[in-house]
Amino acid sequence: MAVDTKLPYDKSYIEQFSSERNEPAWMKELRINALEQAESLELPKPDKTKIGNWNFTRFKHVATGETISSLTDLPAEIQDFFDVENLPENIVIQRNHSVAFAQLNEELKNKGVIFTDIFTALKEHEELVKRYYMKDAVSVDEHKLTALHAALMNGGVFVYVPKNVQIEEPLQAVFWQEDPEVALVNHVLVVAEENSELTYVENYISNNKEEATVANIVTEVIAQDNAKISFGAVDNFAAGTTTYVNRRGVGYRHATIDWALGQMNDGNTVSENVTHLIGDGSVSNANAVTVGRGKQIQNFTAKIAQWGKNSDAQILQRGVMKESATTIFNAIGKIEHGATGANNEQTSRVLMLSEKARGDANPILLIEEDDVTAGHAASVGRVDPMQLYYLMSRGITQEEAERLVIHGFLDPVVAQLPIAAVKKQLKQVIERKVN
Amino acid sequence: MAGSTLEIKNLHVEIEGKEILKGVDLTIKGGEFHAIMGPNGTGKSTLASAIMGHPKYEITEGSVLLNGEDVLEMEVDERARAGLFLAMQYPSEISGVTTSDFLRSAINARREEGDEIPLMKFIKDLDKDLDYLEIDQSMATRYLNEGFSGGEKKRNEILQLMQIKPDIAILDEIDSGLDIDALKVVSKGINKMRGENFGCLIITHYQRLLNYITPDFVHVMMQGRVVKSGGPELAHRLEAEGYDWIKEELGIEDETVGQNA
Numbered sequence: 001m002a003v004d005t006k007l008p009y010d011k012s013y014i015e016q017f018s019s020e021r022n023e024p025a026w027m028k029e030l031r032i033n034a035l036e037q038a039e040s041l042e043l044p045k046p047d048k049t050k051i052g053n054w055n056f057t058r059f060k061h062v063a064t065g066e067t068i069s070s071l072t073d074l075p076a077e078i079q080d081f082f083d084v085e086n087l088p089e090n091i092v093i094q095r096n097h098s099v100a101f102a103q104l105n106e107e108l109k110n111k112g113v114i115f116t117d118i119f120t121a122l123k124e125h126e127e128l129v130k131r132y133y134m135k136d137a138v139s140v141d142e143h144k145l146t147a148l149h150a151a152l153m154n155g156g157v158f159v160y161v162p163k164n165v166q167i168e169e170p171l172q173a174v175f176w177q178e179d180p181e182v183a184l185v186n187h188v189l190v191v192a193e194e195n196s197e198l199t200y201v202e203n204y205i206s207n208n209k210e211e212a213t214v215a216n217i218v219t220e221v222i223a224q225d226n227a228k229i230s231f232g233a234v235d236n237f238a239a240g241t242t243t244y245v246n247r248r249g250v251g252y253r254h255a256t257i258d259w260a261l262g263q264m265n266d267g268n269t270v271s272e273n274v275t276h277l278i279g280d281g282s283v284s285n286a287n288a289v290t291v292g293r294g295k296q297i298q299n300f301t302a303k304i305a306q307w308g309k310n311s312d313a314q315i316l317q318r319g320v321m322k323e324s325a326t327t328i329f330n331a332i333g334k335i336e337h338g339a340t341g342a343n344n345e346q347t348s349r350v351l352m353l354s355e356k357a358r359g360d361a362n363p364i365l366l367i368e369e370d371d372v373t374a375g376h377a378a379s380v381g382r383v384d385p386m387q388l389y390y391l392m393s394r395g396i397t398q399e400e401a402e403r404l405v406i407h408g409f410l411d412p413v414v415a416q417l418p419i420a421a422v423k424k425q426l427k428q429v430i431e432r433k434v435n
Numbered sequence: 436m437a438g439s440t441l442e443i444k445n446l447h448v449e450i451e452g453k454e455i456l457k458g459v460d461l462t463i464k465g466g467e468f469h470a471i472m473g474p475n476g477t478g479k480s481t482l483a484s485a486i487m488g489h490p491k492y493e494i495t496e497g498s499v500l501l502n503g504e505d506v507l508e509m510e511v512d513e514r515a516r517a518g519l520f521l522a523m524q525y526p527s528e529i530s531g532v533t534t535s536d537f538l539r540s541a542i543n544a545r546r547e548e549g550d551e552i553p554l555m556k557f558i559k560d561l562d563k564d565l566d567y568l569e570i571d572q573s574m575a576t577r578y579l580n581e582g583f584s585g586g587e588k589k590r591n592e593i594l595q596l597m598q599i600k601p602d603i604a605i606l607d608e609i610d611s612g613l614d615i616d617a618l619k620v621v622s623k624g625i626n627k628m629r630g631e632n633f634g635c636l637i638i639t640h641y642q643r644l645l646n647y648i649t650p651d652f653v654h655v656m657m658q659g660r661v662v663k664s665g666g667p668e669l670a671h672r673l674e675a676e677g678y679d680w681i682k683e684e685l686g687i688e689d690e691t692v693g694q695n696a
Contacts, residue, residue, distance in 0.1 A: 390527035393487050394541040395515035408531025
């Protein structure tokens with residue numbers, strides 16, 4: 001069966017969409033050029049997963065969402081993302097494609113910190129957005145999905161932390177796809193200027209078990225010299241959403257970008273998390289965890305490419321597979337020529353809970369420099385019966401023993417999530433998916 | 436009735452088709468400390484594992500009863516909740532699960548839903564036992580047995596014993612690999628359990644543990660059977676004279692399981 005890959009939206013639609021939002025001319029132009037490229041570019045080719053039949057192109061593009069006056073007006077499943085007793089000071093809640101709620105601490109505003117939705121940022125901070133939007137991290141023309149993203153971007157946030165500003169309180173974004181049919185083409189742009197520091201955590205959620213739609217997410221994270229970015233995420237799209245998520249970091253001299261990604265989608269997912277360590281002494285720790293269930297197919301690539309001397313890269317992937325789920329983990333370490341003293345370590349582990357589940361862990365090291373250190377470990381295995389015996393010999397039921405082993409297996413990644421409430425919420429999602 | 440009774444009758448056990456235990460009889464009552472001694476390879480650890488329900492061991496004959504209930508019909512976790520405990524020679528490492536979370540799960544497994552141990556009481560009790568066993572408080576938040584030294588694993592087993600408070604405990608070579616200071620601390624923990632509601636089976640092939648824990652009964656295993664039983668004086672004689680005199684008495688040349696008398 002031939003798959004209809006004809007794009008659902010044309011140039012005039014995009015012009016109108018852009019005009020309605022009073023976008024700057026360059027943005028409109030970027031969208032229109034991207035649409036042209038999307039027609040001819042191929043889909044990406046994630047290693048070992050065929051996505052040619054996946055629906056990335058047919059979807060409803062726009063829906064608005066009502067604003068709320070207080071965080072406590074949100075439904076319980078959204079309130080799970082924060083501590084209701086101690087409400088977050090810095091938060092943006094996007095409901096479908098509207099901002100339902102946004103606030104930022106006054107002190108941070110006065111220091112020049114920007115944390116706002118992408119459309120407001122295009123109006124109020126046009127030059128900054130223009131400087132970074134699909135320039136240094138992700139390019140429009142990488143493949144059909146990046147081009148489609150650029151053409152149809154319909155949500156997202158912009159985070160900007162000026163030079164020498166260190167933020168202790170986390171910034172949190174919640175992307176709530178309330179409408180079960182609408183696609184989320186979300187763009188997150190995080191820029192940390194020299195010697196700045198921030199923690200950003202995002203949550204994606206939808207409930208479309210039956211209705212088919214698409215999430216096409218591009219995240220660009222730029223850490224200038226000596227900047228430190230801690231990036232956390234919990235993705236929780238329902239089974240009906242086919243997801244492409246591309247989170248990319250660029251680190252300059254002595255910059256640090258740490259990722260903690262809880263990838264808990266129930267639908268088919270292609271996830272790329274690529275970090276370029278450009279500067280000497282730059283560091284990245286890429287941690288990701290997933291639970292696959294049902295018949296979902298997922299492909300996760302974590303790649304860290306190192307140009308900087310003495311740069312350090314650590315990839316840690318953990319996955320639990322149940323029922324008939326299929327997951328491919330690709331961990332790629334690339335050390336470029338000239339990156340002397342670089343270190344790259346990667347570990348991918350998959351725990352299989354069913355005979356029908358499939359898991360594959362592919363560690364790849366591509367090294368073009370002699371004076372480096374690198375190592376990798378990968379394993380695909382089952383729950384160790386000796387562990388269950390040991391736990392059960394203390395009176396713990398088999399079910400509870402398995403639960404402990406599974407949570408324990410995922411804990412090294414879960415523990416990295418920077419906000420306690422989000423960590424707790426991720427544990428709840430894991431609990432739901434595992435049991 | 437004071438305490439529980441564990442009765443092992445004519446127990447035969449195989450592993451991978453090879454018979455290791457060839458008819459063990461032993462009764463342990465609340466308030467009693469029993470020691471099983473014997474050289475390596477005579478079936479002591481097999482006895483411990485078979486009673487607890489280790490998946491690799493197959494019972495081919497005989498019975499194990501706890502207060503008259505058939506233990507062999509129970510799942511491993513049911514045996515534990517019925518009152519049995521095994522301090523293992525090689526405890527598993529459980530990555531990602533802290534000692535504290537694990538202990539709380541084990542304690543709550545014995546309580547009804549809605550009647551879980553209050554967190555503050557749990558922490559207080561745990562701190563007390565950690566101190567008693569001279570274990571650093573940090574162990575509570577370390578992943579269970581992961582990266583523990585041999586001595587730390589043994590202390591952790593005794594910590595679990597003290598926290599879970601079983602009716603009948605089997606300690607499988609709890610003394611192996613311990614230096615003298617650690618041995619004293621571990622013994623102190625075991626002795627603290629003494630009482631009419633606690634029975635204990637200590638498996639060892641060194642007499643030195645019994646310098647710190649005085650058994651009421653001493654049994655010697657050879658060729659997969661209990662070949663001699665006596666009081667604490669038997670352990671002293673074994674230390675002084677070794678096992679050869681028993682072999683001579685029984686006409687045994689090789690005491691290990693592979694050989695039939």
